[in-house]
Amino acid sequence: MGAVSALVPVINVELYLMGMGALGGGVLFAMAVAAGIGQTLAKIVYFYLGRGALNIPWLKRRAETPSRWAERAERWRAKAEGRPLWTMGLVGVSSFSSIPPFMVVAVLAGTLRMPLVSFVAVTFVTRTARFAALVYAPGLALGLL
Numbered sequence: 001m002g003a004v005s006a007l008v009p010v011i012n013v014e015l016y017l018m019g020m021g022a023l024g025g026g027v028l029f030a031m032a033v034a035a036g037i038g039q040t041l042a043k044i045v046y047f048y049l050g051r052g053a054l055n056i057p058w059l060k061r062r063a064e065t066p067s068r069w070a071e072r073a074e075r076w077r078a079k080a081e082g083r084p085l086w087t088m089g090l091v092g093v094s095s096f097s098s099i100p101p102f103m104v105v106a107v108l109a110g111t112l113r114m115p116l117v118s119f120v121a122v123t124f125v126t127r128t129a130r131f132a133a134l135v136y137a138p139g140l141a142l143g144l145l
Contacts, residue, residue: 002038002131007045009103013038014134022138032135036128040120043106047119050110076100080112087114088122095126 005013013035020031080087087109094105109119 002035003042004038006039006042013131017131017135018138021135022142024139028135028139029132032131033128035131036124039127039131040124043102043123044116044120046103046106047110047114047116050107051113053110076105077108077111080108084114084118087112088118091119091122092126095123096130 001011001016002013005011005016017031017035021028076090080090090100091105091109091114094100094102106119106123
């Protein structure tokens with residue numbers, strides 16, 4: 001589910017995880033980790049798209065579609081170029097919060113030639129933290145009622 005939702009934006013792993021969290025169970029953290037792994041592996045596709053290593057027409061069209069984010073992505077690229085810590089910070093913030101959209105930032109990270117190991121590490125940790133927060137949120141909310 002994590003991998004599919006990373007490639008197909010209309011599928012929402014966050015809603016799935018929150019629903020599973022509401023049902024409870026002892027494997028909530030394992031679900032967050034599994035979703036983090038799936039999302040990380042799938043976002044590598046966007047990363048390599050940014051590097052120009054992949055020629056997948058529908059992904060390429062999606063990455064090149066003009067939007068208000070295209071202008072912002074160019075500003076982020078200009079800021080991040082030659083600043084690896086800033087780039088890792090941007091990837092981490094985007095991965096955790098989805099602001100700016102992580103799909104765009106994954107492509108940008110590839111374009112900037114961010115080391116794949118750094119991209120994978122930051123993405124896995126922050127996506128897993130995001131999903132852990134989401135999977136436990138319903139139980140915490142119900143506990144407050």
